[in-house]
Amino acid sequence: MPGPVPQSERVPVGVDPTRASIARVYDAFLGGKDNYEIDREVFRGVQKAAPEAQDLAVENRNFLIRSCRFLALQTDIQQFLDCGSGLPTAENIHQVVQRIKPDARVVYIDNDPVVLAHGRALLEENENTHFAAADIFQPKEILSNETVRRHIDFSEPVAFLQLGTLHHYEGPAEKPAEIMKEYIDALPSGSYVVISHFLDPEDEHSPVARKMEDVFRHSPMGSGTFRTLAEIEQLFDGLELITPGVIRCADWYPDGPRLKPLNQVQYCIAGGVGRKP
Ligand code: SAM
Numbered sequence: 001m002p003g004p005v006p007q008s009e010r011v012p013v014g015v016d017p018t019r020a021s022i023a024r025v026y027d028a029f030l031g032g033k034d035n036y037e038i039d040r041e042v043f044r045g046v047q048k049a050a051p052e053a054q055d056l057a058v059e060n061r062n063f064l065i066r067s068c069r070f071l072a073l074q075t076d077i078q079q080f081l082d083c084g085s086g087l088p089t090a091e092n093i094h095q096v097v098q099r100i101k102p103d104a105r106v107v108y109i110d111n112d113p114v115v116l117a118h119g120r121a122l123l124e125e126n127e128n129t130h131f132a133a134a135d136i137f138q139p140k141e142i143l144s145n146e147t148v149r150r151h152i153d154f155s156e157p158v159a160f161l162q163l164g165t166l167h168h169y170e171g172p173a174e175k176p177a178e179i180m181k182e183y184i185d186a187l188p189s190g191s192y193v194v195i196s197h198f199l200d201p202e203d204e205h206s207p208v209a210r211k212m213e214d215v216f217r218h219s220p221m222g223s224g225t226f227r228t229l230a231e232i233e234q235l236f237d238g239l240e241l242i243t244p245g246v247i248r249c250a251d252w253y254p255d256g257p258r259l260k261p262l263n264q265v266q267y268c269i270a271g272g273v274g275r276k277p
Contacts, residue, residue, distance in 0.1 A: 007137065007171035015113050020220040022168050023112040027087045029057035034087050034118060042219040049211040052265040056212070057164075060196050061089065063249035063271045064163045067194045068093050070253065070273070072100040075192060077159045079152050080106045083136040084165035087115050088122035093161070094129040102128075107151050109134050109142060136162070137169055139182035157190035163271070166235060167198040168223040180235045187276050192242075195235050196249055196271035200226040205267040212268065232270055239274030246272035 017036040028035040028043040031054070046053040071077055078101065082093050085108035094106040105128045110119060116133050124131050132147035142148060152158060160183060166176040184193060200209045209226045216224025233246050244252070250266045252273075 007169055007175075015117070020222075021112050021114065022221060022223065023087050023110065023115045025221050026057055026164065027089070029054050030061060030089055032087065032089060034114065038220055042216070042221045045215045045219055046212050049215050050208050050265050052263045053212065055263060055265040056198070056269050059249040059266055059269050060164045060271070063196055063252055063269075064093070064161075064194075065091055065096055066253055066255070067271065067273055068096045068159070068161070069100065071159045071192055071194070072097040072104065075157070075159075077157050077192060078104050079156065080104060080159040080161065081148065081152050082106065082108045082161045082163075083142065084162065084168075085110045085115065085119060085123060085131070086164070087112075088119055092123060094123070094125065098126075098128065104128065105151050106130070107132060107148055109136055109145075109148070111135055136165060137175075137179055139179055139186070143183075143186050154186065155188060157192070158187055160184075160187055160191060160193045162235075163194060163196045166195065167225045167227070169225070170217075170223045173225075177234045177237065181237060184238050184276060189276055191276045193236065193239055193274045193276070194271070195232070195246075195274075196269060197232045197235070198224060198226040199232065199248070199268050199270040200228050201248075201267045202228055203267070205264050208264045209268045212265075226268065229270060232272070236272060236274040239276055242273040242275060246270055 020038045020042045024035040024039040025042045028039045097104045108123050108131045120131050130147050130151050132145050134141050134145050169176050200206055213226045249269045249271045250262055252271055
């Protein structure tokens, strides 16, 4: 079986239907229609490891919606920089935050050609919503990107979002924390950072997390690292974590009391929100 392709050797998959792409595989997990058979093959492979596999994406997306709604409601932030937007789906960040703050600016970044093709049209819905094609694992590139610079004012607090992205970095294990440090250093005081990440819960659900990791990394998509809670917390270095800290996405201010027990997959994705002091 081929091993994962290192980050340095990765090129965007393009619209090639014979190669799986992160954005299209995620769309398949969410039950969307913008995916090919090769992407659904990755989804089915992970389902073999854990039949509830779709909940990795569903819990992630629900956390994205709740955390962005929280930032729009409870902070004065007017600008959102979203790294790795993904394909347009039922509820997108600009819809969540502009419902509450119509003038909030949102800049989406992705490097997947299908996201660029579909996403531009659907995500750039109004004059406060913009899209840039760039590599989110290259902070310098993002921070100097023309569209980012034009619409995000780095002298005012920013909501900086890395949802479901850093676990797709294939390279040295310490690099995602270094990437986040570069971004966090560039943010002004009062900014907020939201991260979600595949979790190895280090309990009885750890074997299923590692099984899913093995399938993802050896699939035609080739990435998906499950980190421990302590490792994910390191991505927030220099920030004050908002209570309850980094926690399972399902347990980050759920919409109501929990009536149903969590399934094994819901234990395997975590997120948190930090504030730059
Ligand atoms: N953030 C969305 C969410 O949480 O619902 C989408 C998450 S999806 C799993 C990850 C997205 O990151 C994909 O759309 C993929 O194309 C994008 N992505 C992955 N690596 C990237 C890179 N190096 N530069 C830009 N985008 C990237």
